[in-house]
Amino acid sequence: MAMVKIEASFKLKYVYLFSFVLFIDLGSKYYVLNNLNESMTLLPILDLLLVKNTGIALSFLSDLEGTGKIVLSLFIAAALAFIFFEIKKSHNHLHKFSLTLILAGGVGNYIERLFFGAVTDFLHLRVGDFSFFIFNFADLFITLGAILFAYTLLRKPKKI
Numbered sequence: 001m002a003m004v005k006i007e008a009s010f011k012l013k014y015v016y017l018f019s020f021v022l023f024i025d026l027g028s029k030y031y032v033l034n035n036l037n038e039s040m041t042l043l044p045i046l047d048l049l050l051v052k053n054t055g056i057a058l059s060f061l062s063d064l065e066g067t068g069k070i071v072l073s074l075f076i077a078a079a080l081a082f083i084f085f086e087i088k089k090s091h092n093h094l095h096k097f098s099l100t101l102i103l104a105g106g107v108g109n110y111i112e113r114l115f116f117g118a119v120t121d122f123l124h125l126r127v128g129d130f131s132f133f134i135f136n137f138a139d140l141f142i143t144l145g146a147i148l149f150a151y152t153l154l155r156k157p158k159k160i
Contacts, residue, residue, distance in 0.1 A: 014087065014100045021104035025138040029112065029120040036122065049124040051134045054117065073113065080106050095152045101145030105138035 032050060039049040083103045090096045109119045121139070125132040 014096055017097070017100050018104045018107075021101060021137075021141050022108050025105060025108035025136065025141065026111065028137050029108075029122070032122045033120055039124070045125060045127055047124040047126065048122055049134055051121045052116075052118040053121050053134075054119075073110075076106070076110055076113070080110060092152060094148060098145045098148035098152060101141045102149065103145075105140075105142035105145065108138040109136075109142075 087099045112119045121134040121136050124134045
């Protein structure tokens with residue numbers, strides 16, 4: 001009985017993590033959309049700059065229309081479903097954690113894409129006059145999750 005209770009609370013941690021990441025992402029996008037009127041410097045290398053991205057990573061596929069957008073949406077939904085089932089299958093805490101970050105970020109961007117046709121990006125990374133890219137918290141969580149996921153795949157198993 002105690003093992004079932006521990007397992008349930010362990011799974012609940014991932015639901016909390018998912019909810020927290022989704023809240024941070026969608027909440028920050030809502031705040032920026034309703035309060036940012038012009039660009040603003042946060043740090044010497046980071047500005048707030050509102051951009052609507054109709055494509056995926058780095059505006060790739062932003063010129064898709066009609067059927068292309070539907071196919072892209074279906075592909076993203078399938079990828080998110082796959083990640084969800086990988087989380088359920090996994091027994092490794094770091095693996096689950098990394099995939100939960102990726103899933104929550106992906107869902108945040110997917111919700112915006114479905115309802116508004118574009119994703120709100122607003123964190124502008126730059127050095128001097130060189131602009132690297134503009135992203136949002138979902139992208140940040142997806143990237144962190146991907147780095148952790150790669151780590152879980154590349155680390156050497158401990159010898160017993």
